[in-house]
Amino acid sequence: MSAASNERRNEAAGSAGEMAGGDPRLDQLVDRLPPRMGDTVTYLLKPSNRWVRIPSGALLVAGGVLSFLPILGVWMLPLGLALLAEDVPALRSSRSKVLDWVERKKPHWLDPSTPKK
DSSP states (O other): OOHHHHHHHHHHHHTGGGSSSOOHHHHHHHHTSOHHHHHHHHHHHSGGGHHHHHHHHHHHHHHHHTTTSSSOOTTHHHHHHHHHTTTOHHHHHHHHHHHHHHHHHOGGGSOTTSOOO
């Protein structure tokens, strides 16, 4: 694992109550991201950054809906919904169901020892 990944993990462990969702599976998925993207997602998931997270999530959802345009893509839709799930309880239960599915069907996604692709 990289030093940035270890640093994110230590920050998350030191402030577990600080994360809005508090789902360790989400933290495991974020740890598997490339360092720069992982740092950005970690920043957005902090409760104090709600003012950035909500507009970012809404823009990503809009970009996902407009995925037929160049540059925008369908990948934006689930990412935007995941960000909005931190602040919208109805989406939080859906995110939990998706993470349950990932845990059952794709457990290697949550395993930190599995090499990144």
